[in-house]
Structures are given as C-alpha cells and as structure tokens.
Amino acid sequence: MSGYLAGILAQLAINIVVAYSVFLPAAAGLLNLGAAGFVLVGGYVAGGLTSLAGVPLLPAIAAGGAAAGAIAFLVSFPILRTRGVYMVLATFAFAEVVGGVLLNIPALGGASGLSVSAYASLPVVLAVTVLVMAFVGWLLATRFGLAMRAVHDDESVALLFGTNLRLTQVFAFTAGGALGGIGGGLIVHQFNFIDVQTTGIMFSIFVLLYVLMGGTQTAWGPIAGALFFTLVPEGLRRLSATIPALGFLEASRYIVFGAAVVLVMMWRPEGLVTRTLVEQVFGALGRRPERDSGRGPERDLGRRAGTRRETSPPLDTAPRPEAGDG
C-alpha cells in the first residue's frame, strides 16, 4: 500500500473515531460544539504519557480516552443544566478553556504544540477504529441505545416512559468524550504532533458538520460523514493536481464542502444516511433489520405496505442485525 493511500486511510479512520465522539451525544439530543476539547485532552494525556513517561502506545491511548471521559463526566453535570443554544455555547466555551489551559503548560510544549516520537502505525489506528465502531454499534443495539433515541426524539415522553433522562445524557456525553480522547491519542501518535491551533474552533465546527451531514439516526451516518469529509476534498485536490484547468479546486475544495453541507441540510435535514435509507438498503439485501421499525409515523408512511411489521417489537435488548458492523 502506498504511503499516500495509507495516509488517507489513517485520516479517515481518525475522522470516524472523532465523528463518533460527537455522534453519541448527538444521538441523545445533545449538540456538542466542543469536540476539540476532548480530542485535546486525550491527545495531550496520551502524548505526554508516551513522550514524558515512556508508557507504551496502547495503554497511553487508553489513558487518554479515560482522562477525556473522566473530564466529560465531570463537566457533563453542569453542561447538561444548559439547553439548546446555551449548550452549544457551553461546549464551545469548554473547548476554548481546555485549549487555553493547555497553551499555558510549558511541559507539554505550550503554544508550539506537543511533539511525540511514538508512532501509531496504520494497523494500530485501524484496529482501534474498528473497536470503536464495534462499541458504538453494540451500544446502539442495547436497551441503552433505545433510551438514547427516545431522549433524542422527545425528552418529556422518554421521561414519561420511565427513561432515566439524566443517566442517559450523562453517559452519552461521557462516552462521547472518551471516544474524543481516543481520537486525540490516535491523532498525536499518527502525526507525531498535536497543538491547540489546529485542534481549535474550526476543528470542532468541521466535526459537528460532517456528523450532522452524515446523519445521527444510525451508526452509519458518522461513517458516511467522515467518508465525505475525508475523501471529497482530497478527491478535489487530486483532480486539480491532474487536470490543470481545474486548478481552482485546490484552494476552493472546502467551498464545495460548505455548499454540500447547506444543500444536504436543505434536502436531507436528518443527514445523508437516515434510518429509512438503512432499512431500504437492508431490505433490498433481504435482511431487513426488524428492530428498526419503532420510529415516527411520518416515516412509516414512506414504507411500502408489504413490509409493514405485523407485531410491535419487544422492548428487549436483541441486537439489531446491522449494529455489529456499524
């Protein structure tokens, strides 16, 4: 495999991990515009451990994830007191504070960023990514995943049906933070560098955008979003490099991405990959996931009458068929 392809693949894998860190809270109805904060915590903890304390790579990445998860748990209680726009701003402010604090720790490089020598090779990155994907897929297939969806769709009704609102949201936020930390550990060891500048406001915005663009209804959405975000700008760059007449695409590739976000929000406000789409795909493959039927009436209308389920799905924890590989 060429170094170029390996680089793209590693970037894609990292983008998927970071996407899931925003996806988990989003799936429980919490918009997190502070992805950079958790990525920074995980990256600096993991990088600091390998470079300053000589800890092996994988334990360091795990520790980074744990640290980010712990911080996410602690801040989730105050942050969950806020709602709507205030929550977007609070997570955003949190990331800025994390960046500001890290900038002032000279042992971790301060403004010049943290450089590490330990290297996470492509197989390591991919293995961690697959683990993260399996975890998210499993989580969504559990009763807890159902609770997250219920909370996302309607907090009051979820509460009425006995869902532990606070627990669900705190857990979704914490797990998201931990995944962000793992993503940070991967970033710092794949690129041997992390700093507050590149993992700043724009980073958080990009992540939130491609996750919402991919769709937060299923675990496939963030993958689609990360694929789009990684491959489309890169493809445009390659295109401009090979065809001189398209040279303007080199600089303007993120204009295309921005326009795509606006258009997707207009035409597919629930994201590129929706539950209905996943269902149709799996239906075409002859193994429609049966537990995917408990959604709003407006989507039931869109389904063909012949595929309508006969009985209500049991509220147990039977895993959805598509969950394992998502």
Next chain:
Amino acid sequence: MEILQQLVNGLMLGGILAFVAVGFTLTIGILNFLNFTIPGLFMLAAMTLWATSTPGGYPLAWGLHWALAALAGIVVCVVASLVIERFTYRYMKAKYRDATEHALPLVSSLGFLLIFEHLAITLWGTEPHRAALPFADSDLRLGGLVVGVPQLISLGLAIVLVAFLSTVLSRTRLGRALRAIAENPDAATLMGIEVNRIVPVVFVVTGAMTALAGILYVASYRTVTPFIGDTIATDAIAGMVIGGLGNVWGAVVGGLFVGMLKVLAINFFGSEIEKIPVWGLLLVLLILKPTGLFGHTAIGREKF
C-alpha cells in the same frame, strides 16, 4: 496611567466587539437563530475593503477610494446576508415550519461560514495583508493617553446605532412587528405581520452592522487575513451571552466588558492566557446564570 491606557485600549476593542455582538443578539433574540455566518461576514467586509482599495495585484483590486471600498464591503455583506436568509432561515421555515426545531439553520450557517472563509482564501490567500488607509495613523493624545480615532469612531457609532436600534425596536411599527415575531411567529402571522418580508430586515441589519464592524476593524488594526472573524466573533458571542441573549444594550455592555477583560488579561498575564478568563467566565456564567446580566429567560431555551 499604564492601566488607564489599557482600559482605553480595552474599551476600543470592546467597541468593535459590541458591534458584532449586537448582530448576534438581534438574530438570536428575534429569530432564535445563532447566526454563525457573522464571523464570515465580518471578514468578508474587511477583506473586500482591503482588496477593492488596493491598487492592484489581487482579484478585485480596483484601487477604489476607501469610502467606496467600505461601501462595497457593506453591500457585499448585505447581499450575502440575504442569501443566507434565503437558504437557512426561510427555507427551513417554509419546509419544516418551526425552523429552530432541527438545529438546521445553525448547521447551515456553519456551512456558509466555511464557504465565505474559503472563498476569501481562494481569492486572496491566507497570508496577512495590510490595508493602506489614509486615517490609520491618526491617534489622539489626551494628556498622555493614546486614543485611536477609528476606535473612537467605532465606539461612538456603536452606541449611536444601538440607541437607534433600540428606539426602532421599542417605538416603531417595524419594531413592534419584530418583537411580535420574536415572541411567536405564528401569532404574528395571524395578526397580519408578513413574516417573510420582515425577517429579511433582521438579516440586512445584521449584515450591515457586521460589515461596519469589519470596516472599523480594518481602520483600527489595518491587517486583514481570512481568519480575523473567528476570534472577534467568538469574543463577541461571549459578550452577547454575558449581556444576555436578545438584549441589544446587554450586547454593548458585554462586548465592552469582554474587550476590557481581554486587554487586561493580556497586560497582566501575557498573550497566551487570553482565552481562559473570557471563556472561563462564559462557561461559569452559562452554567450559573445562562440568561446573562440583562437577558430574557425565554430566549434560546428548549430550542436550538
């Protein structure tokens, strides 16, 4: 004296922040929409002013008189703002009724922010440019204090414009319509207010205010890059929250406060600490008293 000079500097930075914060607070107060295109509009006005007033060497470098260039910046921003209104707020409203329910306008506005920033990067590159404006060196010296004239103008203009805005909002027919929309768009429609004709007014005012802020920024600091909007707008958001969402005078006070806080923090603790006091304060405030100092409790709640 040193401290006094820093306070003056903070007040001057705060004047620009106040401008931007008023733009944010108007859209959020009336439409319940956190307009993330504002950093892009701010930068677009500043870059347009620089580019069109430069004699040559760059796209759109027409060598215009600075006043015409400033006007071009404002026009570009107002037009862009109307495009944003069409593709974020109005579209969502028409298609999904309660536009704010899906967080869609917020996300689309982030998309527009990307478009604007990378448009500027495509046209003019990422390196900083220096605008040659005639009045940039005019500093007033008042008994040892150095006061920049452009900053003084921006502070004065901010106060005058906000006074005008708040009069419009509280006294005129248009203001009453806007407040009705802020309270309940559906009820406003029933009362005969043409929401689709009134809402663009908010976007025009926001675009023009933000453009003015960008122009005054260039006049004060002269250096432009495609990224100037990010820091200014995030600080303005902090100012808006401190002042209370939806309150124009609160935005002015909050903007001035953040400006002074930043300048003083840099003065006492060095430039690398600047983020912590502003954002730390904002985080604490959001958690303890999310309505800010003068905010209304209903705004921004339950919705995105």
